[in-house]
Amino acid sequence: MPDPNSTDRTGVSALHRPTPVDRFIAHRPNGGTEPLITVTDLVRNYPRPRTSLLKRAEVVRALRGVSLEVRPGERFGIVGESGCGKSTLLRIIAALDRATSGQVVVDGTDITRLPERRLRFLRENLQLVFQDPMSSLDPRMRVRDIIAEPLVVQGHPASGQRVRELLDAVGLSADAGDRYPHQFSGGQRQRISIARALAPNPKILVADEPVSALDVSVRAQVLNLISDLVDELNLTLVFVSHDLSVVRHVCDRVAVMHAGEIVETGTTGEVYAAPRHRYTRRLVSAIPTLPKALAGATTADLLTTPDPPKGAPA
Ligand SMILES: Nc1ncnc2c1ncn2[C@@H]1O[C@H](COP(=O)(O)OP(=O)(O)OP(=O)(O)O)[C@@H](O)[C@H]1O
Ligand SMILES: [Mg+2]
Numbered sequence: 001m002p003d004p005n006s007t008d009r010t011g012v013s014a015l016h017r018p019t020p021v022d023r024f025i026a027h028r029p030n031g032g033t034e035p036l037i038t039v040t041d042l043v044r045n046y047p048r049p050r051t052s053l054l055k056r057a058e059v060v061r062a063l064r065g066v067s068l069e070v071r072p073g074e075r076f077g078i079v080g081e082s083g084c085g086k087s088t089l090l091r092i093i094a095a096l097d098r099a100t101s102g103q104v105v106v107d108g109t110d111i112t113r114l115p116e117r118r119l120r121f122l123r124e125n126l127q128l129v130f131q132d133p134m135s136s137l138d139p140r141m142r143v144r145d146i147i148a149e150p151l152v153v154q155g156h157p158a159s160g161q162r163v164r165e166l167l168d169a170v171g172l173s174a175d176a177g178d179r180y181p182h183q184f185s186g187g188q189r190q191r192i193s194i195a196r197a198l199a200p201n202p203k204i205l206v207a208d209e210p211v212s213a214l215d216v217s218v219r220a221q222v223l224n225l226i227s228d229l230v231d232e233l234n235l236t237l238v239f240v241s242h243d244l245s246v247v248r249h250v251c252d253r254v255a256v257m258h259a260g261e262i263v264e265t266g267t268t269g270e271v272y273a274a275p276r277h278r279y280t281r282r283l284v285s286a287i288p289t290l291p292k293a294l295a296g297a298t299t300a301d302l303l304t305t306p307d308p309p310k311g312a313p314a
Contacts, residue, residue: 035069035105036204036236037093042066042102044088062088064260065102072203075230075237077251077268079244079283085260086240090208093238094126095119106204124154127197129226131209133189137181137196143167144177147196154200166195170225187218194226198233205230206238211246223249244283248272256280 044063062085070076078086091097093104095111103112106122127150130136137146147166148158164174170191181189190210197205207226211219227250230237241247247254248268256264256277264277275281 033071034108036072036074036107037068037070037238038103038105039066039068039089039093040103040105042089042092042104043100044085044092044097045100061260063092063099063102066257066260066262068255068262068265070236070238072236073234074253075227075239075251077247077254078238078240078257079242079247079254080257081242081283084257086242086257087208089257090128090206090238090240094128094206095122120154124200125202126204126206127200127202129190129193129197129205129207129210132213133186133193134181136193137189139181141180142177143179143181143184143192146181146192147177147199150196150199156200158199162199166199169198169229170195185218186214187222190214190222191225194222194229198229202235204236204238208240209242210239212241212243219246226250244272244280256283 042063043061043065045059045061048058048060050057066085066089068076078089080086088097092099093106095104095114095116099112103110105111106126109121111119111122141149144160144163147163151158151162160177163177167174167176172188172191172195176184176188176192181192184192193210205226210226211222214222223246226237226239229235230250237250239247239250244254244256251268253266254268254271255262256271256275256279258277258279264271264275264280266276271280272284275284
């Protein structure tokens with residue numbers, strides 16, 4: 001039985017088939033360097049529950065005018081503390097929530113006010129991976145049906161061969177398809193979520209804290225898997241984390257969010273080495289354990305080895 005956490009894969013190239021978006025990008029006059037996602041001045045206010053009939057309803061200002069661009073093939077990170085609006089931003093980019101104002105253009109189409117029936121191109125080309133695979137995978141379905149479901153929903157044939165290719169690509173053996181989500185470890189369940197997200201052959205993978213719920217020693221393996229798949233399948237990645245060292249490992253560029261706003265954007269190397277904003281400096285100074293896990297430390301090592309002093313190289 002192959003090691004289920006191994007990233008040694010053979011089926012990746014078989015996964016990629018040209019899509020209409022490939023052809024679209026190939027024929028762009030500038031060779032596909034125009035942004036694939038453009039977010040302009042995005043605002044999202046949520047009503048706060050009323051505490052008194054006499055008081056006016058207040059709002060939570062989850063996004064306060066966010067603008068960003070993601071270019072084709074880029075690995076774009078969004079980092080910031082809990083509640084700063086990261087998931088809200090992703091949900092609006094994926095058209096799972098609507099903006100109060102502002103605009104989101106994906107692949108040349110303004111999706112901000114498009115009705116659901118005209119969002120098919122987005123549903124096929126943009127797929128999401130969430131933080132907690134246990135709640136995002138239906139416990140009553142076998143893994144092969146979970147992986148095939150996005151294909152079936154979109155009216156595509158879902159062959160056993162395709163499911164085996166996807167399982168292979170995420171480092172799981174073909175017999176994993178016969179089992180149920182609760183029969184896997186957290187890291188393996190996240191591999192299943194990734195296989196499911198790749199099933200419709202998307203161009204854009206959006207990952208919302210995909211490793212935060214995982215044991216720290218498994219995090220590195222799942223991050224490496226995402227990174228390899230993004231490279232080999234030529235995906236554009238939007239990756240959210242509250243941990244800058246995780247984003248640094250996976251992304252080329254990063255936007256730092258604070259209280260519904262982007263306070264700093266740059267290459268991950270620049271932002272990590274020379275943070276300009278006070279809030280980013282705070283993020284950088286919180287040295288997490290991930291670099292050690294990436295260097296091969298086991299959970300036991302991480303629990304017994306003290307963290308290096310602040311400011312020391314990781
Ligand atoms: N559907 C909703 N209704 C009301 N308020 C919401 C809703 N969704 C998010 N919020 C509020 O918007 C703000 C931003 O939430 P969001 O989930 O985007 O943060 P986040 O950065 O993803 O946090 P975390 O790191 O904890 O996942 C929070 O104050 C949250 O309580
Ligand atoms: Mg979130």
